[in-house]
Amino acid sequence: TDGVKQVDMTVDGTITSEYVSEEAISGSDVVLTIDANLQKVAEDALEQNIKDIAAGEYGKKYEANAGAVVVMNVNTGEILAMASYPDYNPEKFSEEFSNEDSENGKYMNRAISSVYPPGSIFKMVVASAALDTGEITTSTRINDNGIYPYGDRQACWYYRNYGVGHGYLNLTQAIKYSCNYFFYDLGYRMGIDTVAEYAGYYGLGKRTGIELDGEARGTVASQEYAKSIGHDTWYISETLSAVIGQSYNEYTPLQMARYISMIANGGKNVDVSIIKTIVNPDGTEVSKEEIENFVKTTLNTENENKEDLDISEENLDAIREGMKGVTSEPGGTAYSTFSDFDIDIAGKTGSAQTGIEGEAHGWFAGFAPYDNPEIAVVVLIEKAGSGSYTADTAKKIMEEYFGMNSEKVTEDKNASSSVESVR
Numbered sequence: 435t436d437g438v439k440q441v442d443m444t445v446d447g448t449i450t451s452e453y454v455s456e457e458a459i460s461g462s463d464v465v466l467t468i469d470a471n472l473q474k475v476a477e478d479a480l481e482q483n484i485k486d487i488a489a490g491e492y493g494k495k496y497e498a499n500a501g502a503v504v505v506m507n508v509n510t511g512e513i514l515a516m517a518s519y520p521d522y523n524p525e526k527f528s529e530e531f532s533n534e535d536s537e538n539g540k541y542m543n544r545a546i547s548s549v550y551p552p553g554s555i556f557k558m559v560v561a562s563a564a565l566d567t568g569e570i571t572t573s574t575r576i577n578d579n580g581i582y583p584y585g586d587r588q589a590c591w592y593y594r595n596y597g598v599g600h601g602y603l604n605l606t607q608a609i610k611y612s613c614n615y616f617f618y619d620l621g622y623r624m625g626i627d628t629v630a631e632y633a634g635y636y637g638l639g640k641r642t643g644i645e646l647d648g649e650a651r652g653t654v655a656s657q658e659y660a661k662s663i664g665h666d667t668w669y670i671s672e673t674l675s676a677v678i679g680q681s682y683n684e685y686t687p688l689q690m691a692r693y694i695s696m697i698a699n700g701g702k703n704v705d706v707s708i709i710k711t712i713v714n715p716d717g718t719e720v721s722k723e724e725i726e727n728f729v730k731t732t733l734n735t736e737n738e739n740k741e742d743l744d745i746s747e748e749n750l751d752a753i754r755e756g757m758k759g760v761t762s763e764p765g766g767t768a769y770s771t772f773s774d775f776d777i778d779i780a781g782k783t784g785s786a787q788t789g790i791e792g793e794a795h796g797w798f799a800g801f802a803p804y805d806n807p808e809i810a811v812v813v814l815i816e817k818a819g820s821g822s823y824t825a826d827t828a829k830k831i832m833e834e835y836f837g838m839n840s841e842k843v844t845e846d847k848n849a850s851s852s853v854e855s856v857r
Contacts, residue, residue: 435459465710467512476515479830496819502544502687508695511704518544549652549684553784555799556679563632564620565749572752575602578615585671590615609756621677630656636693637739642706655682691812698807701743771825778804783821796824
């Protein structure tokens with residue numbers, strides 16, 4: 435609220451006195467959950483990763499040109515960093531917007547407003563459903579001989595590349611190697627509706643209620659959704675496509691970060707937030723309830739996923755162990771990136787087909803540390819070609835979070851005396 439200052443002056447303009455007749459009242463301070471250093475690393479790492487992929491630094495050039503990153507506290511849902519590329523200079527808001535910038539998508543927050551097929555990072559949803567419903571156990575083994583015999587006889591990616599299947603695998607191994615055949619079989623056994631049900635338990639296809647405008651909801655592949663758009667007959671081949679993160683599955687990177695957080699924290703739903711607190715001019719804090727009510731009223735949104743996922747620790751451990759194998763064991767799809775990492779982490783890569791021949795979005799989703807999870811990191815790069823290429827961004831973020839980028843600090847043992855006067 436503006437204040438009022440009264441200025442008295444003579445007819446020749448000489449000021450004789452001035453005083454404040456009404457004090458100004460400053461606005462409240464909004465304190466974000468964002469870690470500024472982590473935010474900078476996330477932005478820089480994402481941009482560099484995209485440019486490296488486009489330049490062919492990973493062996494083949496892909497038309498990577500956009501992406502997003504979300505870093506979340508797995509226990510509280512607080513956003514520690516959120517990046518979207520291409521980005522813009524905030525000073526642009528003091529100027530006239532250009533059509534070129536708008537057309538390039540610089541003003542779109544891809545982390546919350548854009549939806550993408552998740553590819554293989556969706557497989558932990560399918561694994562959760564199969565274990566929790568008793569369709570399989572942690573020791574069940576399925577033989578991947580290359581081409582799945584039902585539906586339209588889809589081939590595992592390993593068979594397409596190497597001419598053979600993965601052979602007999604249990605669930606943990608299937609996640610580590612990202613075996614499509616294994617998950618085709620789970621989908622065939624359960625059906626699409628069970629898979630869709632568990633996607634909902636993880637909050638997929640539901641808004642998180644973050645205090646930002648423009649959050650997209652996305653869609654969960656299901657018979658119900660298919661019928662809503664006029665597709666009345668659901669085929670087994672569509673189930674096989676859905677269980678590897680294709681079909682109608684489309685989610686925001688923010689939703690995927692909440693999903694990974696729930697895997698990390700034992701299935702506990704988290705209340706996603708980017709506001710730590712709001713401090714009034716008099717030093718008092720606005721209550722969380724008041725903030726939530728304001729956001730709900732202003733943005734017409736709220737956390738649409740309220741329930742915890744009731745799944746046993748044994749089953750979650752089998753899933754998490756597979757994700758650990760992705761980053762820490764030879765053959766894991768992100769092992770080349772994290773093999774020298776000082777902290778055990780869990781991860782999953784995903785390559786999601788865009789519908790254009792040879793074009794795929796790349797995902798990396800993971801959490802760390804493995805034994806006592808603190809953060810979830812999700813990276814999405816459009817047209818990356820392979821999910822394994824996006825792991826570099828996640829690695830740099832984790833290095834910053836865990837202090838691996840800090841310069842070596844040495845202790846000065848030359849003590850000096852001092853006298854302090856206390857009044």
